[in-house]
Amino acid sequence: MKLDARQRAMLAEMGIWLPALPAAKTAPRPTAPPARRAPPPVQRAPKEEAPPPAPAEAPDDAARTARIALMDWDALHAEAQQCRACGLCQQRKNVAFEGGCRAAHWLIVGEAPGEQEDLQGAPFVGPAGQLLDAMLAALHLSRKSNEPDKAVYIANVLKCRPPGNRNPQPDEIARCAPFLQRQMALLAPRVILALGRFAAQSLLQTNESIGRLRGRVHDWHGTPLIVSYHPAYLLRSPHAKAHAWHDLCLALQAAKRGADGAT
Numbered sequence: 001m002k003l004d005a006r007q008r009a010m011l012a013e014m015g016i017w018l019p020a021l022p023a024a025k026t027a028p029r030p031t032a033p034p035a036r037r038a039p040p041p042v043q044r045a046p047k048e049e050a051p052p053p054a055p056a057e058a059p060d061d062a063a064r065t066a067r068i069a070l071m072d073w074d075a076l077h078a079e080a081q082q083c084r085a086c087g088l089c090q091q092r093k094n095v096a097f098e099g100g101c102r103a104a105h106w107l108i109v110g111e112a113p114g115e116q117e118d119l120q121g122a123p124f125v126g127p128a129g130q131l132l133d134a135m136l137a138a139l140h141l142s143r144k145s146n147e148p149d150k151a152v153y154i155a156n157v158l159k160c161r162p163p164g165n166r167n168p169q170p171d172e173i174a175r176c177a178p179f180l181q182r183q184m185a186l187l188a189p190r191v192i193l194a195l196g197r198f199a200a201q202s203l204l205q206t207n208e209s210i211g212r213l214r215g216r217v218h219d220w221h222g223t224p225l226i227v228s229y230h231p232a233y234l235l236r237s238p239h240a241k242a243h244a245w246h247d248l249c250l251a252l253q254a255a256k257r258g259a260d261g262a263t
């Protein structure tokens with residue numbers, strides 16, 4: 001990828017050096033649909049323990065999932081805003097349902113709202129969101145753009161903040177999963193960027209570490225999915241920014257291949 005002076009200055013300011021891009025490799029396609037799993041909320045370091053298994057879906061949950069799977073954007077947003085399907089509704093200030101453009105070719109999936117996301121009702125705000133915006137800008141992408149090939153859509157696995165940024169519980173993950181599944185179906189992105197272990201493991205239904213999942217192109221039901229570090233982790237671990245930049249470039253390559261295939 002060729003970078004102009006402005007992009008290089010931006011990346012240098014973030015402490016990102018630019019080694020050669022890794023060759024894209026295709027990872028095995030996951031054998032099951034999107035998931036419900038556990039770990040780290042925003043603003044915290046990834047943890048190494050395996051996420052707890054999601055509970056089996058009860059009949060009432062199955063009916064709710066089927067109902068949500070038929071919703072359009074507005075109905076889905078309204079459903080989430082009033083959702084009381086898990087205990088996280090009790091202490092939330094706002095539901096952080098989405099950010100960016102609903103026509104975007106890029107989907108960015110985060111983990112769970114933190115304090116600022118809860119206050120503002122949007123994913124990836126505060127310092128972590130600012131870092132994400134800067135790295136996206138280096139790729140000429142923006143959550144403020146309305147042009148599909150320059151825009152991003154952002155969603156979290158959990159829409160409500162776990163109190164004190166504790167780990168999400170399996171029942172919370174299971175009950176919130178239909179929202180992300182429907183967001184992904186409505187958006188039909190050309191590329192998915194999963195940020196953080198929680199998002200990656202949930203979407204790929206695996207317990208593998210970020211270190212083993214990143215650096216290759218996964219297949220999420222026909223859509224390329226790239227795993228990278230959560231910006232909150234990058235703020236604490238600047239040495240990982242170069243790896244994150246590799247991941248973004250890998251995602252850009254996958255998006256371009258998707259665009260070529262769509263024309």
Ligand code: SF4
Pocket residue numbers: 080083084085086087088089095158159160172175176
């Ligand atoms: S986290 Fe998800 S399932 Fe739980 S109350 Fe919020 S929107 Fe509903």
